[in-house]
Amino acid sequence: MAEIRQGYLDDYTQITSGNIGIGTSVSNEKLEIIGGTTSQELNVTGIATLTSVSGFVKKHTDYAENVNITAGDSGTLSGEIVVGAGLTMTVGTSVTTSQGSVDSLKVSQMFQPPSGGTNQRPPGKPGALFYNFDFKTIEFFDGNSWRQVDNVTRSGRGVISGGRDSNLQMEFINIASQGNSQIFGSHTGSTSTFEGFGVSSSTRGLFAGTYPGQEDIIEYITIASEGDSIDFGNLTDGRRSGGSVSSSTRGLFAAGISPADVNIIDYVEISTLGNALDFGDTSTINSELTGLNNSVRGLLCGGTPNPSGVFLDVIEFVTMASKGDAVEFGTLNRQVGTAAGASNSVRGLVMGGAGWATYVNLIDAVTLASGGNAVNFGNLTTARGYNAGVASQTRACCLGGLTPSSGVNVIDFVQFTTTGNATDFGDLSKAVFVVHGISDSHGGLGGF
DSSP states (O other): OOOOOOOTTOOOOOOSSSOEEESOSSOSSSEEETTSOOOSSOOOSSOOOOSSSTTOOOSEEEESSOEEEOSSOGGGOOSEEEEOTTOOEEEOTTOOOTTOOOSOOOOSSOOOOOEEOGGGOOOOOTTOEEEETTTTEEEEEOSSSEEEOOOOOOOOEEEEEOOBTSTTEEEEEETTSOOOOEEEEEOOSOSOOBSOEEEEOSSEEEEEOOBTTOOOEEEEEETTSOOOOEEEEEOSSOOBSOEEEEOSSEEEEEEEESSSEEEEEEEEETTSOOOOEEEEEEEEEEBSOEEEEOSSEEEEEOOBOTTSOOOOOEEEEEETTSOOOOEEEEEOSSOOBSOEEEEOSSEEEEEOOBOSSSBOOEEEEEETTSOOOOEEEEEOSSOOBSOEEEEOSSEEEEEOOBOSSOBEEEEEEEETTSOOOOEEEEEEEEEEBSOEEEESSOTTOOOO
């Protein structure tokens, strides 16, 4: 018997006017293969597997009726599945996606992502979505950590807490507009509130630690509304004069005096009440640090290892979403402690502080996303240390502080996007120093 062998890419030309049948003596089609599936047009109404010749599947499979896929070899269908308007496609529970993925999906009514508490987050894949019951927000995985899709409208409010001679008083400013501060409320959990820590989310501000006594208290306020502080929990170790950084979910309290210097880093989840937990350690036993942050990194700058009195120029950082010790980032332009810190999502500023036997008005700038050394930004209106910083995405404010002669009630500000000297903003109600500040719009608040 004669054989005809046809290659996959060869042209086939039928030169007779009749029909040709393979496997039959009477053909009903121009080309008919008994036992196979072929015709002038191939219309697959379900999942089809071509066992003899692979790859010849229609690129776009259109359905004019409801589709119920409960079995089949998912690897044999390529291209798109187009389901007509008003129809449905149901995928059985036994079907897996291990052999492929959905490149695009249009949902006409409702899409519900996986959900649960923080400890129930699935293994992260870049672009994955998850609804977090603890924080009541959608999160996405950016390849490194879970980030909040943050659609909270922020007022741009900054709150300054305590300080020597403050009588437990908190004051606030509207960062976007110049003017004098207004009374926010009072601290209720301590007899003093200076040389402590301050961290915040877009809704809540936390203040921790005090002098004298190195207390371990943590209190909180709701930033959008004035009022007195409320008990939150306790630090792992009572201390003061450390550095603090925060994201939209976590607040970290680093190093400090307890009564000797320590290298402890502990943290809290800002949205829930409770005691702080161990996070890691700083590389040096240190105090009087300046904290800067974007939504991923927290930077700890300068400081002094008491009782040496020698100021440092070191910058180290932690990744706030995961626990661990601080690692090297770069160096400041100067050796400094007791400086105010403020940051948006791109740039952090170290403002003023104490240098060698004097207070300074210098401002250093650091690019937060990449390691490296600080650069000069400009000068404050007044040289001072033990001051507080608050920030929005556009503006950094420096409040209060101590000069060689006395405390001051000065508030000045700079714009993040341009280097230059600070401008007068307004005044606090009284001169205060060894203060700390928080805001609802700083650089640690990630998401959109």
